[in-house]
Amino acid sequence: MSFQAFVFYVLSAILVFAGVRVITAKNPVHAALFLVLAFFTASGHWLLLQSEFLAISLVLVYVGAVMVLFLFVVMMLDIDFEQLREGFWRNLPVAGTVAAIMVAEMVLILTSPESNLNGFKEPAALAADYSNVKDLGRQIYTTYLYPFELAAVLLLLAIVAAIALTMRKRKDTKWVDPAEQVKVRRNDRVRMIQMAAEPRVEDRGGDTNNDNAAA
Amino acid sequence: MEFFQNLLGADAGLAVWTVLKIVAIVGPMMGAVAYLTLAERKVIGYMQIRIGPNRVGPKGLLQPIADGIKLMLKEIVLPAKANKTLFLVGPILSIAPALAAWAVVPFMPKLVLANIDASLLYIMAVTSIGVYGVIVAGWASNSKYAFLGAMRSAAQIVSYEIAMGFALVGVLMLSGSLNLVEIVNQQGQGLAGGSVFSWNWLPLFPMFLVYLISGVAETNRAPFDVAEGESEIVAGFHVEYSGMAFAVFFLAEYANMILIASMTALMFLGGWLSPLPASVPVLGESGFHWLAIKAAFILFCFLWFRATFPRYRYDQIMRLGWKVFIPVTLVWLVVVGFWMMSPYTLWK
Numbered sequence: 001m002s003f004q005a006f007v008f009y010v011l012s013a014i015l016v017f018a019g020v021r022v023i024t025a026k027n028p029v030h031a032a033l034f035l036v037l038a039f040f041t042a043s044g045h046w047l048l049l050q051s052e053f054l055a056i057s058l059v060l061v062y063v064g065a066v067m068v069l070f071l072f073v074v075m076m077l078d079i080d081f082e083q084l085r086e087g088f089w090r091n092l093p094v095a096g097t098v099a100a101i102m103v104a105e106m107v108l109i110l111t112s113p114e115s116n117l118n119g120f121k122e123p124a125a126l127a128a129d130y131s132n133v134k135d136l137g138r139q140i141y142t143t144y145l146y147p148f149e150l151a152a153v154l155l156l157l158a159i160v161a162a163i164a165l166t167m168r169k170r171k172d173t174k175w176v177d178p179a180e181q182v183k184v185r186r187n188d189r190v191r192m193i194q195m196a197a198e199p200r201v202e203d204r205g206g207d208t209n210n211d212n213a214a215a
Numbered sequence: 216m217e218f219f220q221n222l223l224g225a226d227a228g229l230a231v232w233t234v235l236k237i238v239a240i241v242g243p244m245m246g247a248v249a250y251l252t253l254a255e256r257k258v259i260g261y262m263q264i265r266i267g268p269n270r271v272g273p274k275g276l277l278q279p280i281a282d283g284i285k286l287m288l289k290e291i292v293l294p295a296k297a298n299k300t301l302f303l304v305g306p307i308l309s310i311a312p313a314l315a316a317w318a319v320v321p322f323m324p325k326l327v328l329a330n331i332d333a334s335l336l337y338i339m340a341v342t343s344i345g346v347y348g349v350i351v352a353g354w355a356s357n358s359k360y361a362f363l364g365a366m367r368s369a370a371q372i373v374s375y376e377i378a379m380g381f382a383l384v385g386v387l388m389l390s391g392s393l394n395l396v397e398i399v400n401q402q403g404q405g406l407a408g409g410s411v412f413s414w415n416w417l418p419l420f421p422m423f424l425v426y427l428i429s430g431v432a433e434t435n436r437a438p439f440d441v442a443e444g445e446s447e448i449v450a451g452f453h454v455e456y457s458g459m460a461f462a463v464f465f466l467a468e469y470a471n472m473i474l475i476a477s478m479t480a481l482m483f484l485g486g487w488l489s490p491l492p493a494s495v496p497v498l499g500e501s502g503f504h505w506l507a508i509k510a511a512f513i514l515f516c517f518l519w520f521r522a523t524f525p526r527y528r529y530d531q532i533m534r535l536g537w538k539v540f541i542p543v544t545l546v547w548l549v550v551v552g553f554w555m556m557s558p559y560t561l562w563k
Binding site for chain 1: 226331333339344346347350351362365370373376530
């Protein structure tokens with residue numbers, strides 16, 4: 001067994017374990033962290049396929065950004081585990097049927113002669129000065145320009161939609177406008193008053209009482 | 216390397232040689248971290264007209280070693296209701312990326328552990344994992360203060376990573392490479408014969424500032440230290456940690472500081488290049504000492520910020536990241552793009 005094959009099987013074992021734990025872990029935070037592990041291991045597989053740019057961007061985007069926000073939400077959930085486990089036996093037949101159909105479909109596709117899995121060759125060894133990033137950039141901006149731009153517009157649409165959905169101006173929210181804050185000058189807030197000093201009050205009633213008490 | 220390969224065979228020899236190189240990087244790094252803590256206390260001390268630690272050893276020079284021994288001998292308290300495994304995984308998730316990022320940082324053109332093609336991308340990816348240490352620690356502690364710290368930190372780090380990434384896009388536009396060695400070498404050409412004026416900080420000045428300030432925010436340092444915020448949430452995400460587990464968070468924070476300082480020096484301040492043109496004898500020669508001086512200066516700025524600025528309010532942090540830094544970097548990206556395509560371009 002070559003070193004690459006050894007690494008592949010180790011990574012695959014971790015990946016399968018992490019994937020199984022994502023759905024079997026009772027605690028949702030643990031499940032999310034196992035999903036992080038699964039992404040990280042998958043990027044190792046992409047490295048084995050000599051696509052280091054995609055491998056690193058998988059870690060950067062999914063592990064570094066998406067899953068952080070995911071974890072952020074999952075950590076704040078207040079989950080009742082009893083309620084979660086309640087419908088397990090009732091839903092098992094339906095879920096089992098769906099799972100069986102999906103497995104059958106995958107087996108049919110992967111084993112059929114048309115998909116020709118054995119026909120895929122090992123990736124050819126690349127020259128030492130071959131730059132994955134440059135090649136990818138050239139492909140995206142020449143051959144696949146239109147699909148790439150379409151994907152970009154779709155993403156932009158998703159950003160705008162997400163902001164539009166959550167930006168409901170509530171009337172009772174208190175917030176400050178930094179521009180207004182910066183514009184404030186001393187004269188808007190403070191008024192300096194010149195006033196004559198109060199004349200001193202000579203004999204106070206309280207003092208005499210105290211003196212009497214002491215005496 | 217040949218010596219080990221002859222002794223142990225090709226594969227084992229390479230492995231041993233690589234481990235030795237890792238030790239040669241991590242060892243001095245830990246020393247630098249220890250003495251950075253002393254430097255911090257001394258610098259801030261003098262800025263506040265105090266003396267700082269001066270009891271242990273001559274002029275207090277053995278203070279970090281005493282601190283280290285103290286932390287190692289202390290008990291690690293496991294809170295009763297904490298999630299034990301994740302509580303201990305937290306510090307590891309924090310320090311591992313801080314050290315792993317050093318694998319691709321070049322100290323000299325040939326002096327780098329792994330000179331990979333996409334080293335800039337690698338550093339961004341690896342440092343983005345560091346936030347898990349804070350989140351996991353805050354959640355596993357099962358304490359409200361720790362959880363609040365983790366929440367603040369997660370939102371802050373994710374926001375500032377975007378601005379940081381855009382600043383780096385500017386750098387790689389100018390150098391046309393994701394390789395850190397080439398990014399530094401490219402800065403040695405151009406205006407004024409490879410001197411201080413041909414480095415990236417001048418054409419990318421807004422991005423240089425954005426990167427430096429985002430670096431302070433990414434490492435959770437004052438004035439962006441709301442994740443710890445001792446006056447509001449005690450010590451934030453590491454409030455339940457003690458002894459060595461706490462020390463690991465401390466090490467990770469300072470290792471990240473040194474990393475950000477080195478990255479700023481490499482990408483914007485010409486790395487190991489001399490600030491004088493190469494034609495000047497002795498002082499014009501490039502060398503590791505220039506990188507060290509530049510990184511040390513940026514680290515001094517980090518300490519200076521901490522002694523100078525009051526902590527940002529949380530909404531101000533978010534506003535600065537999203538509404539100031541990201542638009543500034545986006546606009547400057549377009550400016551640099553037009554500049555490179557115009558007849559006045561400096562980069563051929």
